[in-house]
Amino acid sequence: MFYSLYLSFTASSLLSPPQWIGVENYRRMFADPIFYRSLGNTAYYALLGVPLGMILSLGLALLLDAKVRGQQVFRTLFFLPSVTNTVALSLLWLWLLNPEFGLINTALEAIGIEGPLWLQSEAWSKPALVLMSLWTVGGQVVICLAALQGVPQELTEAASLDGAGPVKRFFAITLPMISPALLFNLIMGLVGALQVFTQAFVMTGGVQPGSEGGPNQSTLFIVLYIYKKAFQEYDMGYASALAWALFVIITLCTWLAWKFSKSRVHYEGGSA
Amino acid sequence: MRKIGLLILSLLMAGCGGRPGDDRTIVYNCAANTDEIAALKPATEKFFARSGIRVKLNPFSGEQKLYAMIAAGQAPDVFYTNNAVRDRLAAEGRLLDLRPFVENDPLWKKLRPEVRTAALSVDGGIYSLGNWTHTNGVYYNRAAFAEAGLAVPSTDWTWEDLRSAAQTLTRDENGDGKPERYGIFIPAHFIEALEQMNHAPVDHDQLFLNLSPEAKEVYAKYLELIEAGIMPDIRRVQALGMQASQMLESGRVAMLVEAVPHPGLIETLTIDWAVAPLPRFGKKEPRYFRSSSGGLSLSASVENPQDAWRTLAWLISEAEPYQPSPVLAGVPFVTAWEEKYPQIEGRGFRAVWELSEQHPGGDPRYFVRFASWSMGPVMTRFQPWLDRLWSGDATIDEVVAAVPEINSGVEQDLERQVKSTAMEPVWREQLRKALAESKTP
Amino acid sequence: MNFVGKSMGFGRVLRISLIYAALIGLGALFSFPVIWMVSSSLHTLPEVFAQPYQWIPDALQWQNYARAVTILPVPRFLWNTIVITAPVMVATVLSSALVAYGFARFRFPGRDMLFSLCLATMMLPGQVTMIPLYIMFAKLGWVDTYLPLIVPALFGSPFYIFLLRQFFMAIPRDSEEAALIDGASRLRIWWSIILPQARPALATVLIFTFIGTWNDFFGPLLYINSPEKATLTLGLNLMKTQVLGSGVVEWNVLMAASLLVLLPNVILFFLAQKHFIKGISMGASK
Numbered sequence: 001m002f003y004s005l006y007l008s009f010t011a012s013s014l015l016s017p018p019q020w021i022g023v024e025n026y027r028r029m030f031a032d033p034i035f036y037r038s039l040g041n042t043a044y045y046a047l048l049g050v051p052l053g054m055i056l057s058l059g060l061a062l063l064l065d066a067k068v069r070g071q072q073v074f075r076t077l078f079f080l081p082s083v084t085n086t087v088a089l090s091l092l093w094l095w096l097l098n099p100e101f102g103l104i105n106t107a108l109e110a111i112g113i114e115g116p117l118w119l120q121s122e123a124w125s126k127p128a129l130v131l132m133s134l135w136t137v138g139g140q141v142v143i144c145l146a147a148l149q150g151v152p153q154e155l156t157e158a159a160s161l162d163g164a165g166p167v168k169r170f171f172a173i174t175l176p177m178i179s180p181a182l183l184f185n186l187i188m189g190l191v192g193a194l195q196v197f198t199q200a201f202v203m204t205g206g207v208q209p210g211s212e213g214g215p216n217q218s219t220l221f222i223v224l225y226i227y228k229k230a231f232q233e234y235d236m237g238y239a240s241a242l243a244w245a246l247f248v249i250i251t252l253c254t255w256l257a258w259k260f261s262k263s264r265v266h267y268e269g270g271s272a
Numbered sequence: 273m274r275k276i277g278l279l280i281l282s283l284l285m286a287g288c289g290g291r292p293g294d295d296r297t298i299v300y301n302c303a304a305n306t307d308e309i310a311a312l313k314p315a316t317e318k319f320f321a322r323s324g325i326r327v328k329l330n331p332f333s334g335e336q337k338l339y340a341m342i343a344a345g346q347a348p349d350v351f352y353t354n355n356a357v358r359d360r361l362a363a364e365g366r367l368l369d370l371r372p373f374v375e376n377d378p379l380w381k382k383l384r385p386e387v388r389t390a391a392l393s394v395d396g397g398i399y400s401l402g403n404w405t406h407t408n409g410v411y412y413n414r415a416a417f418a419e420a421g422l423a424v425p426s427t428d429w430t431w432e433d434l435r436s437a438a439q440t441l442t443r444d445e446n447g448d449g450k451p452e453r454y455g456i457f458i459p460a461h462f463i464e465a466l467e468q469m470n471h472a473p474v475d476h477d478q479l480f481l482n483l484s485p486e487a488k489e490v491y492a493k494y495l496e497l498i499e500a501g502i503m504p505d506i507r508r509v510q511a512l513g514m515q516a517s518q519m520l521e522s523g524r525v526a527m528l529v530e531a532v533p534h535p536g537l538i539e540t541l542t543i544d545w546a547v548a549p550l551p552r553f554g555k556k557e558p559r560y561f562r563s564s565s566g567g568l569s570l571s572a573s574v575e576n577p578q579d580a581w582r583t584l585a586w587l588i589s590e591a592e593p594y595q596p597s598p599v600l601a602g603v604p605f606v607t608a609w610e611e612k613y614p615q616i617e618g619r620g621f622r623a624v625w626e627l628s629e630q631h632p633g634g635d636p637r638y639f640v641r642f643a644s645w646s647m648g649p650v651m652t653r654f655q656p657w658l659d660r661l662w663s664g665d666a667t668i669d670e671v672v673a674a675v676p677e678i679n680s681g682v683e684q685d686l687e688r689q690v691k692s693t694a695m696e697p698v699w700r701e702q703l704r705k706a707l708a709e710s711k712t713p
Numbered sequence: 714m715n716f717v718g719k720s721m722g723f724g725r726v727l728r729i730s731l732i733y734a735a736l737i738g739l740g741a742l743f744s745f746p747v748i749w750m751v752s753s754s755l756h757t758l759p760e761v762f763a764q765p766y767q768w769i770p771d772a773l774q775w776q777n778y779a780r781a782v783t784i785l786p787v788p789r790f791l792w793n794t795i796v797i798t799a800p801v802m803v804a805t806v807l808s809s810a811l812v813a814y815g816f817a818r819f820r821f822p823g824r825d826m827l828f829s830l831c832l833a834t835m836m837l838p839g840q841v842t843m844i845p846l847y848i849m850f851a852k853l854g855w856v857d858t859y860l861p862l863i864v865p866a867l868f869g870s871p872f873y874i875f876l877l878r879q880f881f882m883a884i885p886r887d888s889e890e891a892a893l894i895d896g897a898s899r900l901r902i903w904w905s906i907i908l909p910q911a912r913p914a915l916a917t918v919l920i921f922t923f924i925g926t927w928n929d930f931f932g933p934l935l936y937i938n939s940p941e942k943a944t945l946t947l948g949l950n951l952m953k954t955q956v957l958g959s960g961v962v963e964w965n966v967l968m969a970a971s972l973l974v975l976l977p978n979v980i981l982f983f984l985a986q987k988h989f990i991k992g993i994s995m996g997a998s999k
Binding site for chain 3: 003004007063064074078080084089135139143181183222239240243244247250
């Protein structure tokens with residue numbers, strides 16, 4: 001880890017001894033329009049994807065926590081996309097998002113909307129990737145669910161006897177009780193979204209150098225840019241500088257989330 | 273817990289063993305699939321019986337892994353490189369210069385000229401030998417031509433012939449503006465081949481992007497096919513998630529520009545197909561060419577260079593499953609292919625290949641316009657403009673206007689490389705010189 | 714989400730039907746990939762790409778599965794995968810739980826700092842730490858063994874340490890303090906008081922670790938060289954690598970093989986979630 005910090009101050013391909021160049025990589029980064037573009041793409045993805053993922057996973061977890069028969073089966077179904085092989089998933093999505101024959105656009109057409117070109121469109125490629133990511137919220141759902149299972153029934157029952165309706169019970173008891181799990185999901189969601197790579201790499205990768213990152217570099221996320229610099233241009237020094245910039249951004253976001261949560265997250269065992 | 277861990281560790285150690293210890297083992301990083309491994313395995317046995325060299329196949333590869341292996345000083349002995357990667361590695365002294373071997377081996381003289389040209393690096397060294405070469409052609413659905421009452425393409429057809437055939441072959445029965453069958457599809461990376469046919473100038477050592485009038489003319493013609501609705505919008509094609517061969521096979525397109533030979537197409541097409549050469553532009557002489565886009569390299573850290581060289585030579589000239597090899601000159605290549613794939617007989621394959629031998633025009637390298645050094649930097653900046661151009665979000669004039677900006681970015685990248693101490697002095701000097709020459713037009 | 718009142722009658726029926734409607738609708742949406750995989754694994758290759766797609770082909774191509782099994786030496790790869798996954802699961806759960814307990818319950822100088830550092834290791838993209846790590850394992854002579862894939866698990870995973878810390882902090886301290894007064898050691902408390910109460914969380918970690926390791930493609934790709942040492946996921950890749958652009962991916966066979974690899978995940982999840990629900994009710998009855 002610290003080695004990569006050192007590398008970020010060097011011109012290095014890792015194949016030859018690194019050459020110290022001071023803050024040159026960082027200076028170059030601040031003047032690099034592609035860096036800003038990738039930063040903007042990543043921010044867009046995270047701002048759209050993280051809240052949606054949180055809401056969806058909580059909703060699904062509540063649904064799966066309902067006491068009805070057959071929940072084992074439903075839980076397994078909701079988790080399926082999360083365990084499915086990435087290659088199979090991406091092929092499926094390419095097919096679903098196919099502008100001409102894909103199920104999504106066919107459905108939109110049925111209600112009279114002309115669907116976008118999705119992955120091939122500069123405006124829609126990021127929403128398409130967010131849509132894909134929502135499908136694999138299974139992990140977050142499981143965490144929410146495990147937390148919901150931990151909410152003592154006596155508490156909700158007591159509140160219910162006190163005349164609290166379901167909405168009030170949810171906000172007064174359930175939500176605070178599962179807040180540690182939500183904080184976890186928030187932070188992991190942030191870390192994951194800011195490091196989004198595989199989907200963009202698989203779904204919008206190209207065969208020619210320079211064509212990775214989707215139409216007009218609209219899905220060139222920071223980590224994809226780091227990958228290109230490191231492994232296609234053998235510019236490990238610059239890639240390390242980019243990685244450390246991302247590190248600072250993620251740490252900052254996490255810290256903010258943490259600070260923000262301090263007063264709102266309830267730990268039954270005391271906040272130590 | 274520790275103890276259990278250690279126990280498991282020692283068990284694993286015992287089970288896994290170490291690296292192959294015998295001195296005459298050559299590790300070959302082959303990006304092969306199961307079928308190819310199955311074909312290669314017995315071949316390596318035969319090779320072992322003959323030469324005493326054991327070839328160990330490492331099928332798990334990729335750009336990150338190769339990089340990691342080389343950085344860790346555990347490079348495989350033989351591995352594939354494209355020209356850009358090859359020159360990067362060679363400049364840092366990680367590849368074995370093949371010149372001493374080439375000088376004493378008749379194999380070099382047997383290689384096709386474009387393979388030899390592509391093998392040369394800017395410092396005069398040879399760091400890879402191509403294991404593949406191809407020309408380009410227009411694969412077409414012969415049944416569709418017959419059905420439309422069209423004569424099949426002649427070997428000297430022109431762009432206008434191609435355009436009018438494509439127009440006739442386009443079918444939009446329900447008239448929704450989205451044809452069920454498009455006349456033609458030309459993948460964007462074949463535009464460079466068309467530019468060559470239109471006599472766009474080629475300079476091997478050109479480091480910067482240069483859009484000639486001939487290139488712009490081809491861009492305009494290419495876009496016109498899309499606007500006329502006889503070629504699918506490039507984004508729609510990507511969105512189909514189909515390989516080009518499937519588009520031809522499924523009848524989505526009637527013509528397709530692709531590489532010749534293309535084993536994937538030959539093996540999978542079940543329609544009545546044939547192949548024609550690329551069209552000429554007006555009265556201009558055709559400039560068919562064959563290109564060799566990369567090859568096999570030897571690691572500088574190889575323990576037994578002689579054995580590694582013999583393995584490399586065997587792999588590119590004799591080893592299954594890449595036979596019959598197109599890289600060797602003076603062998604009856606088409607006849608050999610017709611023996612392996614009887615279905616290609618009488619489908620124009622021979623004519624296309626022979627034309628490529630009669631007209632050794634153009635640039636034999638796959639990436640026509642850019643030297644290996646600047647290709648990455650150029651494409652990173654140029655590709656977004658091409659994306660915009662093909663999707664109708666930018667005009668050719670706007671792309672042309674962006675060229676100086678692209679090139680100034682490329683120049684910065686190259687100057688940074690010249691300053692890097694990682695590069696061997698010879699290479700730095702060559703690059704510095706090329707950069708200085710390119711800058712003064 | 715309990716309904717205590719017994720006199721809700723119609724409201725209750727409506728509620729349950731709504732829940733079922735939502736579960737079935739969303740369940741169908743989420744099981745879509747697998748349904749599609751099953752469907753496409755039973756098509757011929759041209760049918761996979763036919764437009765419009767025919768969900769049930771005219772003739773079911775069961776031989777795709779036979780071909781998948783002949784291409785992939787399943788028993789061998791399965792064993793390799795188990796040899797990696799089993800120790801990783803045990804090591805990850807125990808070490809992460811121990812470290813997480815430390816972070817959740819001990820006060821020591823620099824604890825928060827250390828915890829932040831632990832989290833920070835997640836925030837640097839793997840792309841830049843990968844090569845130095847590879848060089849280290851190569852120096853140890855561990856390349857083409859399973860050690861680089863297993864040994865790191867002994868140090869826990871920041872992801873799970875964080876997860877478990879969150880759960881441990883939600884566990885009331887009463888019984889722990891009682892045990893401390895009785896003179897139990899911290900390790901003993903961890904083992905016999907904390908871990909049983911955290912069973913749902915531990916089950917979660919186990920499942921995640923299993924899935925992560927079982928499906929890990931990049932780790933084995935990087936460290937395994939010999940074909941006979943491949944894991945199932947890595948083996949899948951052997952079906953689609955292309956040489957010289959000639960490779961035609963047999964998507965139908967690939968889907969068949971992917972389903973075979975997916976199956977253990979589904980079974981394990983199905984069984985484990987039953988387990989962690991049992992764990993809850995046991996915890997609740999104290």
